[in-house]
Amino acid sequence: MTNGHLDVITRAVKLFDEVVVAVAHNDQKQGLLTTEERVELLKNTTSQIPNVRVTQFDGLLVNFALKLEATAVIRGLRAISDFEFEFQMALMNRKLEQSIETLFLMPKEEYTYLSSRIVKEIARLGGNVEAFVPGVVAESLREKFTLG
16 A cells, blocks of 8 residues: 555545445465455554545455445546556446446545555665555565565
């Protein structure tokens, strides 16, 4: 989770009564952190933001959204490079379930260059990532790369 993610969550709570931050479990992808670790970091980081709930899910996002009786999916867009993939996903989700809308929110300009991939690389190489991620995330990355 970067400060850009946190910014998008903060913006989303101004638009909806409740925001569910959903962490996808993906067997095909070996991430640095487990799904459970990601959920715990997100819970810790968003605990002071009212009306935010963090959970995990398996399967299709639209099916999960239907289960929650959600009306929309919020996706963050940093740059044009994000748009093509996100646009394709939004159209496919609409094809799968027309009742779920996809909304794109842009983070503050100061966060548009952030990506979790870049932050992980900086941390892996021993750089300080505290300006890019919440404190608990920076600490988790330090631990992973020091112990790993």
